[in-house]
Each structure stands twice: as C-alpha cells, then as structure tokens.
Amino acid sequence: MIWVxxxxxxxxxxxxxxxxxxxxxxxxxxxxxVNLAHGDLIVLGAYLILLLVTLLGLSPFVAVxxxxxxxxxxxxxxxxxxxxxxLGDDILPPLLVTFGLSIVLQNALLEGFSADxxxxxxxxxxxxxxxxxAINVGVLPLMTLVTAVLVIVVLNQIFYRTRLGRAFRATxxxxxxxxxxxxxPANIFAxxxxxxxxxxxxxxxxxxxxxxxxxxxxxxxxxxxxxxxxIGGLGSLWGTLLGGIIIGLAQTLGAAxxxxxxxxxxxxxxxxxxxxxxxxxxxxxxx
Amino acid sequence: xxxxxxxNLTAFYGDFQALFGVDIRVEEGETIAIIGAxxxxxxxxxxxxxxxxxxxxxxxxxxxQAIGDLPADAVMTRGIAMVPEGRKLFPSLSVEExxxxxxxxxxxxxxxxxxxxxxxxxxxxxxxxxxxxxLSGGQQQxxxxxxxxxxxxxxxxxxxxxxxxxxxxxxxxxxxxxxxxASGASMVIVEQxxxxxxxxxxxxxxxxxxxxTLSGTPExxxxxxxxxxxxxKVEAA
Numbered sequence: 001m002i003w004v005x006x007x008x009x010x011x012x013x014x015x016x017x018x019x020x021x022x023x024x025x026x027x028x029x030x031x032x033x034v035n036l037a038h039g040d041l042i043v044l045g046a047y048l049i050l051l052l053v054t055l056l057g058l059s060p061f062v063a064v065x066x067x068x069x070x071x072x073x074x075x076x077x078x079x080x081x082x083x084x085x086x087l088g089d090d091i092l093p094p095l096l097v098t099f100g101l102s103i104v105l106q107n108a109l110l111e112g113f114s115a116d117x118x119x120x121x122x123x124x125x126x127x128x129x130x131x132x133x134a135i136n137v138g139v140l141p142l143m144t145l146v147t148a149v150l151v152i153v154v155l156n157q158i159f160y161r162t163r164l165g166r167a168f169r170a171t172x173x174x175x176x177x178x179x180x181x182x183x184x185p186a187n188i189f190a191x192x193x194x195x196x197x198x199x200x201x202x203x204x205x206x207x208x209x210x211x212x213x214x215x216x217x218x219x220x221x222x223x224x225x226x227x228x229x230x231i232g233g234l235g236s237l238w239g240t241l242l243g244g245i246i247i248g249l250a251q252t253l254g255a256a257x258x259x260x261x262x263x264x265x266x267x268x269x270x271x272x273x274x275x276x277x278x279x280x281x282x283x284x285x286x287x
Numbered sequence: 288x289x290x291x292x293x294x295n296l297t298a299f300y301g302d303f304q305a306l307f308g309v310d311i312r313v314e315e316g317e318t319i320a321i322i323g324a325x326x327x328x329x330x331x332x333x334x335x336x337x338x339x340x341x342x343x344x345x346x347x348x349x350x351x352q353a354i355g356d357l358p359a360d361a362v363m364t365r366g367i368a369m370v371p372e373g374r375k376l377f378p379s380l381s382v383e384e385x386x387x388x389x390x391x392x393x394x395x396x397x398x399x400x401x402x403x404x405x406x407x408x409x410x411x412x413x414x415x416x417x418x419x420x421x422l423s424g425g426q427q428q429x430x431x432x433x434x435x436x437x438x439x440x441x442x443x444x445x446x447x448x449x450x451x452x453x454x455x456x457x458x459x460x461x462x463x464x465x466x467x468x469a470s471g472a473s474m475v476i477v478e479q480x481x482x483x484x485x486x487x488x489x490x491x492x493x494x495x496x497x498x499x500t501l502s503g504t505p506e507x508x509x510x511x512x513x514x515x516x517x518x519x520k521v522e523a524a
Contacts, residue, residue: 166388169379177375179359180337180368182392182438 005135006256007249012137014248015145016210018241019203020221021228022151023196029235029284030172030192031087036098039222040105041197045071045204046213047113050120060120060205068201075197080190087189102218109215120208144206148244151199152237158195159237168192172235227270233280242281246273288351290315290473291336291367291442296346296355298331298497305331307497313442318464318474320488322481324517328497329477330372333446336475337369338362349442364392368440372447372477374431376419383415385430389437397439398470404433407463425456432460436467443467445476449483461487481513493517 024038035041045067052063082101086093128139159165167188171178175185207213207221224247231246232239247266254265273281291313298306306328313319323329334340336347338359346355354362363369368389376385386404405412408429414422419430428448435443449457457480464487468474478484485491485505493501493516501508501516 163391166380166384167391170377170388173377173379174375176339176359177371177377180339180363180371181388181434182360182363184360
C-alpha cells in the first residue's frame with residue numbers, strides 16, 4: 001500500500017512540474033525559443049501574487065486572476081520588444097538574452113523583496129487532505145494536477161480549434177509563408193509568450209502555496225520544466241504533462257528509497273528517457 | 288489607372304543584384320504571364336510584389352498607392368495573394384485548415400469561400416482532413432491556389448504552379464485558371480512552361496538576367512522573338 005501511496009504522490013507532484021513546463025513547451029513549440037528565464041518568471045509571478053495578497057488582502061486564488069493579465073502584458077512586451085529582435089537562425093542570441101534576463105530578475109527580486117523565503121497564505125488549504133480509500137491525498141497537490149490537466153486541455157483547444165491556434169501552427173511551420181496569409185509573426189510570437197506568462201502565473205500560485213520560495217529558486221524550476229518538456233518531446237503539450245509526471249514519480253520513488261535521492265532520481269529518469277528516446281516520447285512528426 | 292505597376296524595381300540579395308529596373312503593369316482583370324529561364328529573376332519579382340522582399344515605396348503601386356516598402360502581411364491585407372513557389376503548405380495544418388488560414392489577414396465576402404474552392408477542386412473536399420503535405424504534388428498545388436483564393440484577392444500571384452508536376456496534372460491545374468479569371472481576380476503567372484503561359488495570358492513579359500527583355504500579347508510575339516528574349520540573342524560571329 002505504501003508503494004501505491006508513493007506513486008499517487010509522485011503523479012500529483014508531476015502536476016506541479018507539468019505546470020512549470022507548459023509555458024516553456026508552448027513557447028518552444030511555436031518559436032523554437034528556449035527561455036532560460038522561465039523559472040525566474042515563475043518566481044516573479046509568485047512575488048506579484050504575494051504583493052497583491054499583502055497590499056490588497058486578496059486570497060492568492062483571487063490575486064492570480066489579477067496577476068495573470070499583468071503577466072500576459074509583460075510577456076507580450078518582452079517578446080515584442082526584446083526577444084523578437086534576437087530570434088533567428090542562430091539559437092545562441094536568445095539563449096544569452098534570456099540568461100541575462102534570468103540574472104536581472106533574480107537580482108531585482110533580491111533587491112526588492114530580500115532573500116527571506118516567503119510563502120503564499122492558504123488559510124489551512126495547504127494542510128488539508130481527503131481520504132481516497134487507504135490513501136490520503138493533499139487537496140492542494142490534487143488541485144495542482146487538475147489545474148495542469150485543465151491548462152493542457154485549454155491549450156490544446158486553442159491550438160487545434162481556433163483561428164489563433166491555426167496561426168500559431170502556421171507561423172511555427174514557416175513564418176515567411178505565414179506572413180503571406182496576412183499573419184504578423186512578430187505579433188503571433190508576442191501573443192504566444194503572453195499566454196505562456198498566464199500559465200507561468202498559475203504555476204506561480206502553486207509554487208508559492210505549496211512551498212517556500214525566495215528569489216534564487218527559479219533556475220531549479222527551470223531545470224525540472226526543461227526536463228519535462230524534453231521527456232515529452234519538444235512541442236507536444238500532452239507529452240509535457242507526461243514528462244512532468246515521470247519526473248514527479250521518479251523523485252517521489254527515489255525519496256521513498258532514500259530521502260537524499262529525491263532530486264537525483266528525477267534527473268536520472270530524465271537521462272534514461274533520453275537514452276531510450278533521444279527525441280522524447282512524443283516527438284513532432286515534422287521538425 | 289493600372290491595378291498594379293512597378294517602376295524601376297530593383298532587388299538585391301546581399302551584394303548580388305537580382306533585378307535591374309523592372310517595369311511591369313497589370314490592368315484590372317488582366318492575366319499576365321512572366322516567362323524566363325531559371326535565374327532570370329521571376330521568383331525575385333514575385334517576392335518583391337508580395338512584400339517578402341522590401342523595396343522603396345514608389346517602386347510598386349497598387350490601386351494607385353505606393354506599397355513597395357510594406358511587409359508581406361500588409362500587402363496581403365490590401366488584396367495581393369500569393370501562391371508561392373514550391374507550394375509551401377503548412378505541414379501542421381490539415382487541408383481544410385490550410386485553406387482557412389488563407390483568409391487570415393483579409394476576411395471579405397466575395398466569389399471565393401471554402402465551398403467555392405471545393406467546387407473548383409472537388410478532390411480537396413474528399414481529403415479535407417488529411418495533413419496538407421500528405422497529398423500528391425498536384426493536389427498540394429490545388430490547396431496552395433485555393434488557400435490564396437480564400438482571401439478574395441484583387442491580384443493573384445502564381446509562382447511556378449506547374450513546376451515538378453506531370454503534364455496531365457498541369458492540365459488540370461491550368462483548367463482552373465479561366466474560372467479564377469472569370470471571378471474577377473487579376474493574375475500574374477510565373478511560368479517556365481511557355482506553352483501553358485501563352486494559352487492563358489492576356490499579355491506576356493519575358494525576363495532575362497533580372498531585366499524585362501520582351502513584352503506583348505501572345506499573338507503579337509513570334510517564336511523567334513520569345514526565343515531571343517528567353518535565351519539571349521546569339522551574336523553573329
């Protein structure tokens with residue numbers, strides 16, 4: 001029974017990693033941009049929610065609704081005025097720029113909020129659990145997984161059922177030909193990053209309610225997110241969810257054997273998947 | 288006033304000059320063929336007209352307005368649609384999605400709609416849910432033409448629509464041209480297959496080494512004149 005419990009907890013943890021990864025996966029899928037500041041943007045989102053909670057006395061779950069449009073605007077502007085300028089055949093410039101952005105964000109947050117670790121208040125939700133047979137499931141982890149699935153479902157609907165989604169896919173296939181259809185690739189990319197920032201804000205909510213955070217925790221979230229994206233196959237959103245769950249499972253199982261192995265087991269699972277399926281579990285047919 | 292006019296149009300790829308002062312004119316409702324050998328500058332001309340290659344504003348006027356410096360999406364919105372060389376379907380989109388995205392930047396009512404395109408090329412309706420790139424070359428070309436028509440363009444640019452296709456397929460594709468013409472769209476057709484081009488065109492421009500070397504109606508142009516304009520005059524020894 002203890003193993004069943006471990007597996008359930010691992011899957012739930014995977015929901016959190018999938019949320020970290022979904023925005024990264026979306027942006028990479030559309031414009032082949034690896035945003036090294038992704039983890040720090042999640043932390044920025046958490047501080048923004050914290051600010052709204054402290055200043056306006058909102059619940060974090062309400063504050064996220066206020067923070068999301070602001071983060072969309074930030075993502076839109078970031079892409080439109082900075083990242084679009086470095087997108088091109090060479091993959092190095094965007095890596096350098098987002099790496100720089102990561103450092104700037106970490107230091108700005110350190111300056112503004114100090115290195116003290118913070119936590120979003122949940123009014124007891126963080127310790128609440130429900131009993132499923134012999135297993136106790138935390139309410140917050142369960143909400144995280146459900147949210148992750150919802151985010152992926154909504155993203156897939158946008159991608160495959162809407163005019164905007166068609167423009168995303170067309171621009172991703174061939175930006176020049178897309179512009180012949182009247183699509184402005186620069187705008188499409190900006191909207192995509194804006195949407196990714198909404199997901200980042202949702203991820204930030206769960207980052208901040210489930211554990212402590214401080215300005216330096218971004219890069220580690222980026223690693224988990226990146227591993228989830230790679231395991232799933234670049235550009236596949238469902239693959240990203242599965243990738244998150246695989247890392248979550250590996251970490252929980254590793255920790256069950258020996259608590260020191262938690263982080264290491266996640267990375268080992270990532271390497272094993274890469275060895276067997278170098279392009280991930282669900283690679284895109286065309287690349 | 289001509290629908291589209293170029294004046295002293297030039298184009299460069301880095302230091303390499305591909306067009307040297309090209310002047311062409313397309314009247315309302317007219318079908319123009321541009322013929323010439325490989326490397327004559329035909330595709331470069333089309334890329335300039337569609338806004339993929341930018342120019343000085345006055346180099347291209349469309350409906351009396353200077354559009355030479357507009358980006359491709361703005362050119363398309365004004366009513367110039369392009370069937371690019373090599374068809375360039377979007378692999379991530381189904382046949383129907385490829386068609387639908389053709390009107391992304393210009394959604395106006397007109398002769399062309401999804402139904403009208405399916406009527407023009409019935410085979411596409413049967414294969415509407417296939418990925419665009421799973422189709423045969425000829426069917427892909429039909430999708431590319433249909434996609435451009437979806438925006439109800441004033442001017443349709445067709446770049447090498449017969450390239451790499453079997454003669455029987457080319458015949459099918461060219462059978463659609465008169466019906467597109469009847470819908471009121473003007474056309475510029477770039478073609479290496481001179482026979483096809485002369486059949487559908489009202490006027491022909493011949494290009495060589497980035498310049499227009501000959502123009503006129505198909506009836507007025509002799510085989511010899513076209514041959515000279517196409518390959519260059521062989522100097523007498």
